[in-house]
Amino acid sequence: MxxxxxxxxxxxxxxxxxxxxxxxxxxxxxxxxxxxxxxxxxxxxxxxxxxxxxxxxxxxxxxxxxxxxxxxxxxxxxxxxxxxxxxxxxxxxxxxxxxxxxxxxxxxxxxxxxxxxxxxxxxxxxxxxxxxxxxxxxxxxxxxxxxxxxxxxxxxxxxxxxxxxxxxxxxxxxxxxxxxxxxxxxxxxxxxxxxxxxxxxxxxxxxxxxxxxxxxxxxxxxxxxxxxxxxxxxxxxxxxxxxxxxxxxxxxxAGEDQDSGTIDHRVLVIDHRDKAEILTSLVDRPGKTLVFARTRAYTEMLAEQFEDAGIRAVALHGDLNQAKRTRNLKRLTDGKVSVLVATDVAARGIHVDDIDLVIQADAPADHKTYLHRSGRTGRAGRAGTVVTLVARQRRRKMTELLQNAEIHVAFDDARPGDDVIEELAGRQVDPIA
Missing domain, CATH: 3.40.50.300 (P-loop containing nucleotide triphosphate hydrolases)
Known part of the structure; x- marks a missing residue:
C-alpha cells in the first residue's frame, strides 16, 4: 500500500x-x-x-x-x-x-x-x-x-x-x-x-x-x-x-509563496516606549486593517486606544461569545469599522477580501503563525502589506522565524513620525528639500 x-x-x-x-x-x-x-x-x-x-x-x-x-x-x-x-x-x-x-x-x-x-x-x-x-x-x-x-x-x-x-x-x-x-x-x-x-x-x-x-x-x-x-x-x-x-x-x-509579490513584508524595529504611538499612526489610514496581538487584554486595550484616537475599531478574541465575535467581524466586512484587533483565534478563518494591511503588534511565536496571519491579506492575487513590530533585542529571533517561513523581509529601524511609517500608512511623504 x-x-x-x-x-x-x-x-x-x-x-x-x-x-x-x-x-x-x-x-x-x-x-x-x-x-x-x-x-x-x-x-x-x-x-x-x-x-x-x-x-x-x-x-x-x-x-x-x-x-x-x-x-x-x-x-x-x-x-x-x-x-x-x-x-x-x-x-x-x-x-x-x-x-x-x-x-x-x-x-x-x-x-x-x-x-x-x-x-x-x-x-x-x-x-x-x-x-x-x-x-x-x-x-x-x-x-x-x-x-x-x-x-x-x-x-x-x-x-x-x-x-x-x-x-x-x-x-x-x-x-x-x-x-x-x-x-x-x-x-x-x-x-x-x-x-x-x-x-x-x-x-x-x-x-x-x-x-x-x-x-x-x-x-x-x-x-x-x-x-x-x-x-x-x-x-x-x-x-x-x-x-x-x-x-x-x-x-x-508553487509560485504562491508569501514573498511572491502580492504581499509586501516589512519589519519595524522599535523601542517599546514608541509602540503605542507607532501603532496608532499605522492604523490611521484609509482601507481595512487587521492588527494581531498576543493576549485578549492587549487586544481590548488596543481597540480602545484606537477608538480614543478617533479610529473606528473592534476586538476579536476568545473571551467574546460567538454572537459578538460574528458581529464584530461583520462590522469590519461591512465597512462600519476600519480596524479589527484580534488574537490568533482570527489567524485562520477570517475571510475579508479587501484587508490590505496586517499589523503584528506582537510578533508571532512561530513561522506557521506568521504565514497564517499574513494570509489574511493579499488574497486571491490582490496586493497587501504585512508589518511586524519587534523590539531591538528580538531582531535575531525574528530573523530566524522569517528564514523558517522562507520569506525575505526588509527590516527598518523606526520611530514615531519616520517616513517609513507614513509610507506604510499610505500617507504622502514630503520629498527632502
Whole structure:
C-alpha cells in the first residue's frame, strides 16, 4: 500500500527542547508541484462539475478554476484521497467543496432524499470562525443541487444543531469538540459519511485535536475518501496521513509563496516606549486593517486606544461569545469599522477580501503563525502589506522565524513620525528639500 512520503530537511529542523517555544520546521510532504502562474485552460465544466455547480461558482465570483482547483478537482471526483497545500486565499474551499458536492450528488442519483437521513460528508475545521466561513462557500454550492449543510461547533446551544440533524442533512461542517459531544450523546451518526475533509489539520493538531480527529475518522464509513487541505502540510500531520490516507494524490502550489509579490513584508524595529504611538499612526489610514496581538487584554486595550484616537475599531478574541465575535467581524466586512484587533483565534478563518494591511503588534511565536496571519491579506492575487513590530533585542529571533517561513523581509529601524511609517500608512511623504 503506497502512502504519502515526507522529504527530510534536517538543516531546517530545530530542536524542540528550548527555554522558549521552539519554532520547529517539520519535514515537508513530497508533492506534485502545481505552478500558480500557469493559467489553466480548463473550465470547471471540463474538470467534471455539473452545470448548476458551475453556474453557482460563477455567482460566487469564481468563473474559472485557480491552479489548486484545476489540480485537485479531477482527483477528488475520481474518488482518490488527496493532500493539498496552497497558501490561504488560493481557493482551497472551492477545491474541495465543489467536487464534494458533485460526488454526493452522483452517489445519490435516482435516490429519494429521506427525512432524517444521516450525513454523507463531513468537513472538520479548527475554529468556529473557519467553520462558518467554509459554510458560507459550501452551502450555496450544495443548495444549487438540492443538498443541505449544517454547522456544528461549540460555544452556542446545541438545540438548533440537533434539530437540523433530526431533519436530515447531507454535509456537516464543524469543529471536533462539538462533533464528538453529539456523537457521544447518540445524536450524530457518521456511519454513512463517505467523504471527509480535514481543513487546516495541522492547526487542529496544534490545538490538541489530533486524537479527536482520529476518533472521528474511525467512525466514518469503511473506505471513506479523505481530503486534507492546508496552507502548511508537513510532518505534523503524519499520524493522520499514515493511518487514514491510502495512496493519496499530493499537490502543492508553487509560485504562491508569501514573498511572491502580492504581499509586501516589512519589519519595524522599535523601542517599546514608541509602540503605542507607532501603532496608532499605522492604523490611521484609509482601507481595512487587521492588527494581531498576543493576549485578549492587549487586544481590548488596543481597540480602545484606537477608538480614543478617533479610529473606528473592534476586538476579536476568545473571551467574546460567538454572537459578538460574528458581529464584530461583520462590522469590519461591512465597512462600519476600519480596524479589527484580534488574537490568533482570527489567524485562520477570517475571510475579508479587501484587508490590505496586517499589523503584528506582537510578533508571532512561530513561522506557521506568521504565514497564517499574513494570509489574511493579499488574497486571491490582490496586493497587501504585512508589518511586524519587534523590539531591538528580538531582531535575531525574528530573523530566524522569517528564514523558517522562507520569506525575505526588509527590516527598518523606526520611530514615531519616520517616513517609513507614513509610507506604510499610505500617507504622502514630503520629498527632502
Amino acid at each position: 503506497h502512502r504519502a512520503s515526507f522529504r527530510a530537511d534536517d538543516s531546517r529542523t530545530k530542536p524542540a527542547h528550548h527555554e522558549e517555544q521552539a519554532d520547529v520546521v517539520y519535514e515537508r510532504l513530497q508533492a506534485q508541484t502545481v505552478q500558480a502562474d500557469e493559467g489553466s485552460t480548463a473550465s470547471f465544466s471540463d474538470l467534471g462539475l455539473g452545470e448548476n455547480i458551475v453556474n453557482c461558482l460563477a455567482g460566487l465570483g469564481a468563473p474559472h478554476p485557480f491552479p489548486i482547483q484545476a489540480a485537485t478537482i479531477p482527483a477528488i471526483l475520481e474518488g482518490k484521497d488527496v493532500l493539498a497545500r496552497g497558501r490561504t486565499g488560493s481557493g482551497k474551499t472551492i477545491a474541495f467543496g465543489a467536487p464534494l458536492v458533485e460526488s454526493i450528488l452522483r452517489s445519490q442519483a435516482g435516490q429519494k432524499r429521506e427525512f432524517g437521513r444521516a450525513p454523507r460528508a463531513l468537513i472538520l475545521a479548527p475554529t468556529r470562525e473557519l467553520a462558518l466561513q467554509l459554510d458560507r462557500t459550501v452551502q450555496p454550492i450544495a443548495r444549487s443541487v438540492g443538498l443541505f449543510t449544517t454547522q456544528i461547533y461549540g460555544g452556542v446551544p446545541q438545540a438548533r444543531q440537533v434539530g437540523a440533524l433530526k431533519k436530515g442533512v447531507d454535509i456537516i461542517i464543524g469543529t471536533p469538540g462539538r462533533i464528538e459531544d453529539l456523537i457521544d450523546q447518540g445524536k450524530l451518526d457518521l456511519s454513512q459519511v463517505r467523504i471527509v475533509v480535514l481543513d487546516e489539520a495541522d492547526h487542529m493538531s496544534e490545538l490538541g485535536f489530533l486524537e479527536p480527529m482520529q476518533r472521528i475518522l474511525r467512525r466514518v464509513a469503511d473506505g471513506a475518501q479523505k481530503l486534507l487541505f492546508s496552507a502548511t502540510l508537513d510532518r505534523e500531520v503524519a499520524a493522520l496521513v499514515d493511518e487514514f490516507l491510502v495512496e493519496p494524490a499530493v499537490y502543492e502550489v
